[in-house]
Amino acid sequence: MSSFWSFYIIAITTIFLVGIVALIHFTRRMPDPGGEGAQTTGHQFDGIEEYNNPLPKWWLNLFWATIIFAVGYLIAMPVGNWKGLLGWSSVGQLTEDQVEHERRYGEIYQRLASIPVEELKDNPQAMRVGARLFEDNCALCHGQAATGSYGFPNLTDDDWLYGGSGDTIKTTLMAGRSGQMPAWGDALGAAGVRAVTEYVMQLSGQDDVNTSLASQGQALFNASCVACHSQDGTGNQALGAPNLTDNIWLYHIPGETLRASVQHTLEQGRSGRMPAWSGVLGEERVHILAGYVYSLSQEQAQDPQ
Ligand code: HEC
Ligand code: HEC
Incomplete structure (x- = not known):
């Protein structure tokens, strides 16, 4: 904390305390105006008058006690740049809690x-x-x-990318x-991507498959995909290459058809990253x-x- 703000806080706290002491001192020494309840302050609310009586002793003593406590607290605990006699700090408290x-x-x-x-x-x-x-x-x-x-x-579920x-x-x-699915848009071209997408649909048992397109896709799949997803499409956990036959999808964009999502995966590639802990x-x-x-x-x- 800069020394200005430290001074500012300490000064305000001290002035406030001194002010309270002065206030109590002043009110206590107000003359008792001639016997119990003899005088009123002159205030009156709905016929109820306000008496000018001194503060009760027990209440006043309690007030003094809190002021003495406050002074002691200010000396013992940190204020501004003053470290306090007890040497308490929130950082010290945290370290202690962590050790505990x-x-x-x-x-x-x-x-x-x-x-x-x-x-x-x-x-x-x-x-x-x-x-x-x-x-x-x-x-x-x-x-x-x-x-x-x-x-x-x-x-x-019991479907695992890695096991x-x-x-x-x-x-x-x-x-x-970190799973790396390469992008195939350039290598296969738009028609190739469409055909392989259709084969992936067939592998996962979808019911609206264009079978002639899928069989073209199968040839491309055997050439380009089996190294990672295996011959039968069930994937490879050593590479994190998903099983494509189980109809469980990591990348099925909500609100999009599965076909469009798979096609998107093939065109752009994917690289999911799980942080290390x-x-x-x-x-x-x-x-x-x-x-x-x-x-x-x-x-x-x-x-x-
Ligand atoms: C920043 C997001 C993120 C956080 C946080 C995260 N994960 Fe993951 N996690 C992923 C992604 C993404 C994958 C998939 C990685 C891939 O596609 O290759 C994954 C994969 C996994 C897998 C492998 C699943 C499989 O099928 O083999 C496990 C297990 C897992 N996370 C557990 C955890 C646990 C436990 C934590 C908390 C300590 C955690 N993750 C925190 C994003 C996260
Ligand atoms: C170099 C290995 C590799 C090759 C080759 C590869 N993939 Fe992948 N594929 C992956 C990995 C790894 C993932 C998971 C990506 C991730 O975790 O983010 C994946 C994800 C996918 C997904 C998403 C599955 C899901 O659950 O959403 C599809 C679909 C897919 N691949 C199809 C194919 C097709 C079709 C080919 C051939 C054109 C192919 N892949 C070639 C490694 C490969």
């Missing part, structure tokens, strides 16, 4: 981190901690319920992921989160709906 937090929760994190990721789902405490970490760090992109949205994968085992999920969280949260927390994410897909797997 680490002491209390560090132990819990450490204990939970020694349980294998896939077994954490049976530990209610891990699920509570995981849910809170998810809400704070992941819900922004994957949604409160982890069901994802356009460009952000649903984490509650759904405990260890794979943990690897995804620690290091982040090892540096942000540390391995122990990531471990617990991985357990939580794993549990979400297990719930779904047990539920026939």
Whole structure:
């Protein structure tokens, strides 16, 4: 704080306190006008007169006590650039709280981190901690319920870009992921893109497919796409290349037909990026989160709906 503002705050606080002391002192010394209730101030409201009595002693003493407390507080605590005799500071308080937090929760994190990721789902405490970490760090992109949205994968189903085992999920969280789908507009041309789009429609079991166009597309698919999406179109988790046969879409623009969205993907390419969390949260927390994410897909797997 600049010395001007420091002085300003200290001066205003002091003037205010001195003013209050003067005010009390003044009112206390007002002469008692000749006996209990003998005189009124002359004010009258609806026939009720205001008496000019001295302030009650207990009330006055309470007032003095608060003023003495205020002076003591100003000396003990920081005001402006004055650090206060107690040396308290909000930064110091924060550091203390953080150390206390680490002491209390560090132990819990450490204990939970020694349980294998896939077994954490049976530990209610891990699920509570995981849910809170998810809400704070992941819900922004994957949604409160982890069901994802356009460009952000649903984490509650058993369809995975990179794999759904405990260890794979943990690897995804620690290091982040970046899926690279190249753009094909130039290489295939407009007609080629239309044909491959039709084949992708057929692969995923849509019912309004132009089959002759799709079979032209299949040849292009075998030449250009199988390296990543595999011969049968079921994808490759090592590359994050999605399964194209399951009718689950990462890039289906809301309000657009699926055909138009797929065509858009092929023309422009896609590059989804999942941030890395090892540096942000540390391995122990990531471990617990991985357990939580794993549990979400297990719930779904047990539920026939
Ligand atoms: C900035 C947005 C963003 C945030 C925040 C984010 N993610 Fe992601 N996440 C993504 C995107 C985008 C992908 C898909 C990456 C791709 O397309 O290759 C992804 C992918 C994933 C995957 C892989 C899914 C699969 O099918 O293999 C998991 C698991 C995951 N995220 C979990 C999390 C968790 C847990 C957190 C919180 C620590 C989190 N994400 C925070 C954007 C985000
Ligand atoms: C170099 C590997 C690679 C090649 C080659 C490739 N893809 Fe992809 N494709 C990916 C990856 C990785 C993604 C996921 C992108 C992301 O996560 O953002 C993807 C995404 C897609 C999607 C979006 C799926 C969804 O769920 O929305 C479609 C459709 C697709 N590819 C079709 C094709 C077709 C058709 C070809 C051939 C013309 C092709 N890809 C060639 C790697 C590839």
